[in-house]
Amino acid sequence: MTVTARPAQETAAAPAHDRVYRALRTRIMHGEIAPGAALTLRGIGSEFAVSMTPAREAVRRLAAEGALFLSSSGRVTTPELTNERIEELAALRALLEVELASRALPRAHMALIDRLQTINSNVAEMVSKRDAVGYIRTNLEFHRTLYLRAQAPAMLAMAETVWLQLGPTMRALYGRLRRTDPPQNHRLIIAALKAGDEPGLRLAVRSDVTQGLRLLAG
Amino acid sequence: MTVTARPAQETAAAPAHDRVYRALRTRIMHGEIAPGAALTLRGIGSEFAVSMTPAREAVRRLAAEGALFLSSSGRVTTPELTNERIEELAALRALLEVELASRALPRAHMALIDRLQTINSNVAEMVSKRDAVGYIRTNLEFHRTLYLRAQAPAMLAMAETVWLQLGPTMRALYGRLRRTDPPQNHRLIIAALKAGDEPGLRLAVRSDVTQGLRLLAG
DNA sequence: CATACCGGCATGTGATCACAAATCCCGCCA
DNA sequence: TGGCGGGATTTGTGATCACATGCCGGTATG
Known part of the structure; x- marks a missing residue:
C-alpha cells in the first residue's frame, strides 16, 4: 500500500509504523493495558489494518523504550514490574x-x-x-x-x-x-x-x- | 535462513537483528562512527550478511535510544549534537x-x-x-x-x-x-x-x- | 488422579519484491 | 561561470511468504 497521501488535515502524512507506534504508546502510557497482557504482531497488524512489518517496528521501538517486554522467544507482553x-x-x-x-x-x-x-x-x-x-x-x-x-x-x-x-x-x-x-x-x-x-x-x-x-x- | 543453531560456544543463539543491534551499538557508544555519518539499511545488511529486515529493526531500536537520527524521509545518520x-x-x-x-x-x-x-x-x-x-x-x-x-x-x-x-x-x-x-x-x-x-x-x-x-x- | 508425551496451531523471524520518493549528478542555459 | 532542471539511481516502506520454534491442547500411561 505505502503512503496513501492524506487529502488534507495531516501535515506530516505519518508512516504506518509511526501511527501504530504512537497509538500503542499512548495506550500503554495511559494505563489502558494491564501488566502482563500479551500482544501479537498479527493482532496489532489487523487492528490497525497494516501488515506485520510496521507492527513489528512499532513493537521493537516500544520494547527499546521499556514500554513492552519481549520474552526470549520473542513473545510480546506489557511488563510486570517487581x-x-x-x-x-x-x-x-x-x-x-x-x-x-x-x-x-x-x-x-x-x-x-x-x-x-x-x-x-x-x-x-x-x-x-x-x-x-x-x-x-x-x-x-x-x-x-x-x-x-x-x-x-x-x-x-x-x-x-x-x-x-x-x-x-x-x-x-x-x-x-x-x-x-x-x-x-x-x-x-x-x-x-x-x-x-x-x-x-x-x-x-x-x-x-x-x-x-x-x-x-x- | 533463520537461525542456523550454533553448534556450541554460544549460549543464546542470538537472532540476526540482535547481533546487528549489538555490533552497531558498541561501535556508536565507543565513538567509532563520526557525528553525522550516514548509514543505509542495505549497507548494514550486506556488511552483516543479512537482509534489510533485521538491519531495519536494529536501526529502529538504536534510533529509539537516541543513538541514531532518522531524518523525516527516513534517512539514517549518527546524531550531530548542538x-x-x-x-x-x-x-x-x-x-x-x-x-x-x-x-x-x-x-x-x-x-x-x-x-x-x-x-x-x-x-x-x-x-x-x-x-x-x-x-x-x-x-x-x-x-x-x-x-x-x-x-x-x-x-x-x-x-x-x-x-x-x-x-x-x-x-x-x-x-x-x-x-x-x-x-x-x-x-x-x-x-x-x-x-x-x-x-x-x-x-x-x-x-x-x-x-x-x-x-x-x- | 497426576504426569509425561505428542501433534497441531499460533507466533516471531528473515528474505524478497514492488513501489514511491528523495537524492544525486550531469548537462544546459542565462 | 554559476545556478537550475530533469532523469537515473539510491533508499526507505510495506506486503507477502516460507520456515522454525514455542506454546497449548488432548490422551495415554504410571
Missing part, C-alpha cells in the same frame, strides 16, 4: 522531574500557572469520577506542561520513558487505591511556582512523584 | 551517575576498588597512547563497573542510553583535546570509595562526568 523495579523507577522520576521543575521555575510566568491550575481542576474531576485512565492522562499532562518550560528535551524524553515503563502498573496501582481527595501535592507545586520558592518546589515535586508508588511497600 | 544538547546530556550524566555512584558506595568492597584501579591503569595507558576509541571504551568500563554495584538496572540503562547518544560526539571531542595527563578525577573517585566519603564521591563523579564536556563552551 516492587524493586517500581521503586527504582520512582527514584528516577524524582531525580529527573525535580531537576526539570527546578529548571522550569525561572521561566514559569502567570500564563503557565493558570494553565496548570486549569489542568489540575481536570485532574480533580477525574479523581472524583474514579476514572483511572483519565486521571493518569491529565496528571501526566500537568507534569509535562510544567516540564516543557524547562527547555530540556532530552531530559523530558527520559522522564516520559519512565512514565511509559510505569504505565500498565500505574493503572493497576490507582485502581487499587480508593482516593477521592484532590491532588494536594499539585497545589503545593503551584504555590511554590507562584512564590518562586525553589526548595519548596523540589520538595513538592518529589512528594507528588513518590507518593503513589510508596503504598505498594506495605 | 552545544545545548551536549550540555543537557552532560547534566543528565551528572544527575544519574552521581546517584548510581552514591548507591554503589555502601557495597563497594576492596575487590571492586582493586578492579577499578586496574581498569584505571588501562585508561591511563589509552590516554598516553592517544587512542580515542580505547579511551572511551575503558573509561566507560570504569564507570559501568562501579555502577553495577548500585543494583539499579533501570538507572544504569538510562545512563548507558546517554553514553550512546554522546558516543559519536565524544570521539570528536576527545580527538580535539590533546591531553596526556592521567585521569585525575578517577583517582578522586577511588579515594572517596576507599574513605567511604559520600559527598566527596558525588563531587568527584560530577567533576569527572562534566569535565570533558565543558571545553566546548569556549
Whole structure:
C-alpha cells in the first residue's frame, strides 16, 4: 500500500509504523493495558489494518523504550514490574522531574500557572469520577506542561520513558487505591511556582512523584 | 535462513537483528562512527550478511535510544549534537551517575576498588597512547563497573542510553583535546570509595562526568 | 488422579519484491 | 561561470511468504 497521501488535515502524512507506534504508546502510557497482557504482531497488524512489518517496528521501538517486554522467544507482553523495579523507577522520576521543575521555575510566568491550575481542576474531576485512565492522562499532562518550560528535551524524553515503563502498573496501582481527595501535592507545586520558592518546589515535586508508588511497600 | 543453531560456544543463539543491534551499538557508544555519518539499511545488511529486515529493526531500536537520527524521509545518520544538547546530556550524566555512584558506595568492597584501579591503569595507558576509541571504551568500563554495584538496572540503562547518544560526539571531542595527563578525577573517585566519603564521591563523579564536556563552551 | 508425551496451531523471524520518493549528478542555459 | 532542471539511481516502506520454534491442547500411561 505505502503512503496513501492524506487529502488534507495531516501535515506530516505519518508512516504506518509511526501511527501504530504512537497509538500503542499512548495506550500503554495511559494505563489502558494491564501488566502482563500479551500482544501479537498479527493482532496489532489487523487492528490497525497494516501488515506485520510496521507492527513489528512499532513493537521493537516500544520494547527499546521499556514500554513492552519481549520474552526470549520473542513473545510480546506489557511488563510486570517487581516492587524493586517500581521503586527504582520512582527514584528516577524524582531525580529527573525535580531537576526539570527546578529548571522550569525561572521561566514559569502567570500564563503557565493558570494553565496548570486549569489542568489540575481536570485532574480533580477525574479523581472524583474514579476514572483511572483519565486521571493518569491529565496528571501526566500537568507534569509535562510544567516540564516543557524547562527547555530540556532530552531530559523530558527520559522522564516520559519512565512514565511509559510505569504505565500498565500505574493503572493497576490507582485502581487499587480508593482516593477521592484532590491532588494536594499539585497545589503545593503551584504555590511554590507562584512564590518562586525553589526548595519548596523540589520538595513538592518529589512528594507528588513518590507518593503513589510508596503504598505498594506495605 | 533463520537461525542456523550454533553448534556450541554460544549460549543464546542470538537472532540476526540482535547481533546487528549489538555490533552497531558498541561501535556508536565507543565513538567509532563520526557525528553525522550516514548509514543505509542495505549497507548494514550486506556488511552483516543479512537482509534489510533485521538491519531495519536494529536501526529502529538504536534510533529509539537516541543513538541514531532518522531524518523525516527516513534517512539514517549518527546524531550531530548542538552545544545545548551536549550540555543537557552532560547534566543528565551528572544527575544519574552521581546517584548510581552514591548507591554503589555502601557495597563497594576492596575487590571492586582493586578492579577499578586496574581498569584505571588501562585508561591511563589509552590516554598516553592517544587512542580515542580505547579511551572511551575503558573509561566507560570504569564507570559501568562501579555502577553495577548500585543494583539499579533501570538507572544504569538510562545512563548507558546517554553514553550512546554522546558516543559519536565524544570521539570528536576527545580527538580535539590533546591531553596526556592521567585521569585525575578517577583517582578522586577511588579515594572517596576507599574513605567511604559520600559527598566527596558525588563531587568527584560530577567533576569527572562534566569535565570533558565543558571545553566546548569556549 | 497426576504426569509425561505428542501433534497441531499460533507466533516471531528473515528474505524478497514492488513501489514511491528523495537524492544525486550531469548537462544546459542565462 | 554559476545556478537550475530533469532523469537515473539510491533508499526507505510495506506486503507477502516460507520456515522454525514455542506454546497449548488432548490422551495415554504410571
